[in-house]
Structures are given as structure tokens and as C-alpha cells.
Amino acid sequence: MAFDPTVRIQQDDFDIKSEIEALTAGQGNTGAVVTFSGLCRDEDGTLSALELEHYPGMAESEIRRIAVEAADRWPLGGVTVIHRVGKIRPGENIVLVAATSKHRQAAFDGAHFIMDFLKSDAPFWKREIARDGRSGSWVDAKDRDNDALKRWR
Amino acid sequence: MVKMVYFAWVRERIGKSEEVIDLPPSVETVADLLSHLSRLGDNYALALDEPDVIRVAIDQEHRQHDASIGHAREIALFPPMTGG
Numbered sequence: 189m190a191f192d193p194t195v196r197i198q199q200d201d202f203d204i205k206s207e208i209e210a211l212t213a214g215q216g217n218t219g220a221v222v223t224f225s226g227l228c229r230d231e232d233g234t235l236s237a238l239e240l241e242h243y244p245g246m247a248e249s250e251i252r253r254i255a256v257e258a259a260d261r262w263p264l265g266g267v268t269v270i271h272r273v274g275k276i277r278p279g280e281n282i283v284l285v286a287a288t289s290k291h292r293q294a295a296f297d298g299a300h301f302i303m304d305f306l307k308s309d310a311p312f313w314k315r316e317i318a319r320d321g322r323s324g325s326w327v328d329a330k331d332r333d334n335d336a337l338k339r340w341r
Numbered sequence: 342m343v344k345m346v347y348f349a350w351v352r353e354r355i356g357k358s359e360e361v362i363d364l365p366p367s368v369e370t371v372a373d374l375l376s377h378l379s380r381l382g383d384n385y386a387l388a389l390d391e392p393d394v395i396r397v398a399i400d401q402e403h404r405q406h407d408a409s410i411g412h413a414r415e416i417a418l419f420p421p422m423t424g425g
Binding site: 226240241242243245246247249250271282283303306307308309310311312313314315326327328329 | 346349350398403417421422
């Protein structure tokens with residue numbers, strides 16, 4: 189059977205513990221779970237919220253493509269990726285990447301790979317809403333995010 | 342006829358999130374499309390002022406600017422992505 193990652197895009201928050209339980213339930217050969225979660229910063233107290241926009245359909249299919257590619261490169265047991273959209277306040281979750289494997293290195297590498305490519309290839313855009321109520325600017329893509337991909341070539 | 346969809350500041354500068362347009366036969370590649378659009382009005386010219394920055398998806402798959410448009414049903418234009 190083809191590798192079938194769990195991919196969800198949602199406004200609501202997620203619960204990391206229950207996502208791990210869902211990913212590992214009945215998987216007796218799983219010896220490692222690596223999770224990455226990305227949070228909304230307050231940018232030294234200046235940010236009121238982020239507004240996350242996405243390209244419905246393509247966002248899901250890109251994340252799925254990246255997760256399947258990770259599973260081709262490392263022996264992963266399962267992958268869950270959840271990305272929130274809409275308004276997200278400082279301290280709240282934005283994204284979860286969880287990967288399981290028999291031994292830890294594949295789960296570490298798989299989760300890292302998925303997160304790096306999600307940042308550069310999955311169609312999401314962040315806009316900052318400042319504390320003074322002004323709808324601020326669109327966040328610029330960072331060169332370091334592109335540099336991060338070189339590790340995987 | 343092709344459906345165009347726009348996101349983030351590309352959407353804001355063009356002033357709409359989607360539209361259906363007719364493409365002249367001279368528009369063969371993504372780069373041709375961007376220069377064609379930028380001649381449609383000041384809003385398009387502003388949005389596509391730096392064409393190298395614009396990312397393009399054809400039928401929801403990333404494509405380079407030298408890619409052929411072919412029989413695309415949906416073409417999306419957007420800035421570099423900032424998710425995660």
C-alpha cells in the first residue's frame with residue numbers, strides 16, 4: 189500500500205498528544221516519534237496576530253507530496269502534518285509535523301525534511317497584524333529557508 | 342479561456358482573487374503570460390513589477406517561468422511562500 193500521510197488544514201488548534209496517540213496506535217514496531225510544532229511569536233510584544241492564507245487543494249497536495257517523498261527517503265512508519273489558517277495569536281500553534289519510525293534517526297530526518305520543504309513549497313502566506321491595530325505587512329520569505337533546503341540535495 | 346487565481350499581495354495588488362481570461366495564441370509560456378498580464382492595467386503592472394519574484398502554479402503544481410502553459414485549466418500567481 190502506498191504511504192498515506194495524515195494531512196489537515198484547519199482553523200482550529202490541535203492537540204499534540206492526541207495526534208501522537210493517533211499516529212502510533214496499533215503500530216507495535218514504532219520505536220520513535222519526532223514532532224515539530226511551530227508557534228506564533230509576539231515579535232517582542234509588537235505583534236497582535238498572524239493571518240494565515242492558503243491555496244486550498246494545492247496546500248494539501250503539496251504537503252502530501254513532500255511527506256511521500258520523505259517516506260521514499262527514510263523508513264517512516266507514519267506522518268501527520270497539520271497546518272492552521274486564519275487568525276493565530278502569539279503563543280498559539282501554527283503547524284505540527286510528526287513522523288514515526290522504528291529507530292530515531294529516520295523520524296528526526298523525515299520530520300526535518302518535511303518541515304524544510306513545507307516552508308518553501310506549500311502555498312501558505314502570513315500577514316502580520318500589529319498591536320496598534322494596523323493590518324501590517326505580508327511576511328517576506330527568508331533566504332535562510334531556501335538555504336535550509338541545500339542540506340537535502 | 343483559463344482560470345487565474347491570485348494570493349497574498351499579488352491578489353491585493355491586482356484587486357481580485359480570481360478571474361477567467363482569454364489568452365492570445367502568442368502567450369505560450371509562463372513568462373509570456375506574466376508580460377501579457379502586466380499590460381492589462383496599472384494594477385497588474387504593480388503586482389507583476391518584479392516578475393522574477395512571482396511564483397506560478399499550473400493546475401496546482403509549481404512551474405518555472407519557462408514552462409509551457411499548454412492546456413492549463415487553472416493558473417495561480419503568488420509571492421514566495423511563508424507558511425510553517
